[in-house]
Structure formats: C-alpha cells, structure tokens
Amino acid sequence: MSKKFQGYLNLSLAMILVGSTVIASKIIAAGLAPFTATALRFAIAFPLFLLLMWFTRTSWPKLKGRDWLILLAQAGAGSVGYTTLLIAGLSLTSATDAGVVIGTLPVVSAAIAILVLGERPDRRMLAAIALAAVGVLTIVFKPGETGSHSPLGIALIFGAVICEGLFILLNKRVKAEISPLALSTLMTGLGFAVALIPALFEAHATAAIDKNAILAVLYYALIPTVAGFVLWYAGSAKVSGTEASVFTALAPVSAVIFAFLLLGEPVGSHQLLGIGCVLGAVLGLTVPQIIASRRTARSFSAGEA
Template sequence: MNSRYVGYLFCGLAMIGVGSTVVVSKAIAAGLPPFSATALRFAIAFPVFIVVMRVRRVRWPRLSRRDAWLAIAQAGAGSVGYTVFLISGMKLASAADAGVIAGTLPAVSAAVAMLALGERPAPALIGAIALATTGVLACTIHFDQLSSSRGAGAFTGNALVFAAVVCEALFILLNRKLSRPVDALPLSALMSGIGLAVAIVPACFERPWTLPFDANALLGVVYYALVPTVAGFVLWYAGAARVSGAEAGLMTALVPVSAVALAALVLHEPVTSSQLAGVACVLAAVWLATFGRRLRAPSTAG
C-alpha cells in the first residue's frame, strides 16, 4: 500500500479514537468522579509510555526551569483540565453535541493564538473561526429548551465540553512557548506523569473507593488510557510522518463525524438536523483552517 495512504489511515484511526472519547466519557461520568477518572487514566497510560520509551531507547528531555513550569501548565490544562471538563460535561451533554464541539479544536486554537499572542489571522482563518462558532451554536443553542431544567443542564454540559476544548487549545499554545521543542513520545509520557501527579490529590478528596463498583466506568477509563491516549499517539505520529502537516490536520475533521456516528450507534442517541448542520459547519471550518492559506491568490507585481 502507498505510504501516503497508510498515513491517511493511521491519522484517521487516531482521530476516530479521539472522537470515541466523547462517547466513552459518558459511561465514565456515570460511575466515577472526574478527577478520579483522570488520575486513573494517567496511572494506566504513564507506565505504558515508559515501556515504549525504553523499547525505543528514548531519553527524558532536559528542561530548563522555565520550560519545566510550562510543561506543568501544559499538563494541567491539556491533560487534566481537558479530561476533567470533558467528563464533567458528559454528565449533562449529549455525545453528539459534545462531538461537534470537540471538532472545533483547530479553530479554537487559532482564536486562542490570536488573543494570547496577537497573531494576525488570514481571512480564511477568520472564516474558519466563524464557521466553527456557527456549528457550535447550531447544535447547542435551543432557546425553546433553555427555560426547562433539562435544557439548561444540556447547555451547561456543552459549556463544560467547550471549556475542555479551550484547555486543549491552551496546551497547544503552551507547547509553542517552549524554548526547545520536545519530541512527541517523551512529551506524551511527561504529560501523563505530570497529569497523574496533578490529578491524584483532588481525586483523593473525591473518595472514589467509597463509591459502588461500576464496571462500565472502569472499562471506559482503561479504554481511554490505552486506545485514544497511547495507541492514538502511536497512530497519529506514525501517520503524520507519512503525509504533509496540512493533510494530517485535515484528518481532525473525523473527530466530530466519528463522535456523532458513535453516539447514534453505541448510545442510540437521535441525530438531529441541527447537529448535522453543526457537523457540516465544523468540517468546513477544519478545511478552511487547514487549506485556507493555499486559497489566497499570489500577489502580482505592478
């Protein structure tokens, strides 16, 4: 098989795994508190990353004091913050809505970079942010339901999921601020280790050992740790090495598609026309954010 197509396949499988986290978080939220689930996720993933590093003979990165603090902030936002907000949100939000919101990450990352770094966006990137915003609004804002407790709860759940996306965008931004780039494998191991250290203390206050045993929640955490976290890392970077950055970025469009499809197939959630419209807007936003620069006409001398 052509190496390029293998790259598409690996990146696509990784993003389908990311989309599945929205669905599996529904089961986790029903049986475990968010910090406890987060700590358990990294307690499982961290040793696996250590083994992979030893097999591949990869060493730990040497970080300056400034980069060490940035790494801790990265783990707090992108590892712990993302997981805690996502699981908390899935107690209230539908998996299909959450999947659409999760798919806005490329546009949200661009917006965070604009606000935090003062970057001047291309017109296509502004369009991508607008489309992503429209997609979120299409599937989450239902004025006829906000007066009811159920509708208000769903709105709160969607807001928590969006907070998770913002945390992941902050992770990307903080990674760009490192004085020296860190390879993906040791960075993933580092984020898992720090994430475990950050989440374990608040997890103890949740006293998960006093809760009834929930096999589905525990299996969900094991799946989250091994498939999207570890296997997703391996697949994504193996695929990204075979395709261009823009082509790999476009594969993130599979996140909302897989999340909505899995919500319907696994959780039997009805997929509404507004959710489909939201998916369409988010897919268009991902395409613009990925290929928008190529659409700009070259300037001519004159």
C-alpha cells in the same frame, strides 16, 4: 500500499479513536468522578509510555526550570483540564453535542493564538472562526429541549476545548527539544500528579463505582491515549503537517456516529447543521494550505527540471 496512503490510514484511525473518547467519557461520567477517572487513566497509560520509551530507546529531554513550569501548566490544562471538563460536561449533555463542540479545536487554537500571541488573522481565518461559532451556537440554542441537552454541559465541554487549545499554545513556548514520545510520557506522568490530589477529595462523590466506567477508563488509557499516539505520529511522519491537520475533522464525525450507533442517541437537524459548520470551518482553513503547498512543490520540481 503507498507510503502516503499508509499515513492517511494511520491518521484516520487515530482521529476515529479520538472521537471514541467522547463515548468513553460519557460512560465514565455515569460511574466515576472526573478527577478520579483522570488520575486512573494516567496511572494506566504512564507505565506503558515508559515502556515505549525504553523499547524505542528514546532519551529524556534536558529541561530547565522554566520549561518544567510550562510542562506542568500544559499537563494541568491539556491533560487534566481537558479530561475532567469533558467528563463533567458529558454528565449533563449528550455525546452527540460534545462531538460537535470538540470539532472546533483547530479553530479555537487559532483564535487563542490571535488573542494571546497577537497574530493577525486573515479573512479566511475570521470566516472559519465565525462559522465554527455558528456551529456551536446551533446546538446550544435548541428550542424546547431539556434533559440530555444542557447549555451548561456544552459550556464545560467548550472549556475542555479551550484547555486543549492552551496546551497547543504552551507547547510553542517550550525552548527545549522534546520528542513526541517523551512529551506524551511527561504529560501522562505530570497529569497523574496534578489529578491525584483533587481525586483524593472527590472519592466520596461516587457511592458505587460502576464496572462499565472502569472498563471505559481502561479503554481510554490503552486505546485512544497510547495506541492513538502511535497511530498519529506514525501517520504524520508520512505526510505534511497541513495534510495531517485535515484529519482532525474526522474526530467530531466519528464521535457523532459512535453516539448514534453505540449509545442510541438521536442525531437531529441541529447537530447535523452544527457539525456541518464546524467541518466547513476546519476544511476551509486547511484545504487551501494543502493546495498552496502542492503548487509550491510542483513549481520547485519544475524549476529543478
């Protein structure tokens, strides 16, 4: 097995696990309040990340006050905001709809960079943003459907995606060099601290804690959070950044498949059209970059020869 193929396999498994968090969040939403579940998730994952840091002899970064504030904002948006909004949204709408919306993350991140950082988009970027928007609107405006389909639920999940996009943007603002493992450890620790206080005030919201919800939180903390981290960074170390970004398209696909297989949710034409638009937007952004980078590498090799 080649090094690059191992990287592709690790990245694929990592993104499949990310897709499974939608199913876990759907189960959690039925038995736990959002902040309580989020605090519990980080309480389980944080000690494991500390053990990984000790085992790999990863050092803590030297941070200044400004960096600490940025990391705290990251934890509030990307860690707590994403998880709580996802759980809250899934209490109103289907996991299939959520899978489609989550697939817009790469495009939403690019749009935030344009709006906040003032980056100038090219035609391909504008087309990708428009296509992703069409994909989301396709599932928002499904005529004659109620119950498991909720525009408010979809809006909450899209808010979770925006929070994750802000997480990515804020990460670029940190001046200190932080290893991926140290960053993940900090995010889980700070995320627990941020989620704990509101969790204390919402504990009464759930009269009877569902055992399946607890098991889903345990799965979320151990498998997608910790194991997913290991798989993603093991894979991304073996391939280029543009190649790795393509594999994010697997997350919404796996979420829709899991929703159909594990939850028995129907997959209608609106969801298929929506996920097709979202995947087209993501691949339209990333595949040309991979082709261009490979051409550059071949030209460089030919020049050396």
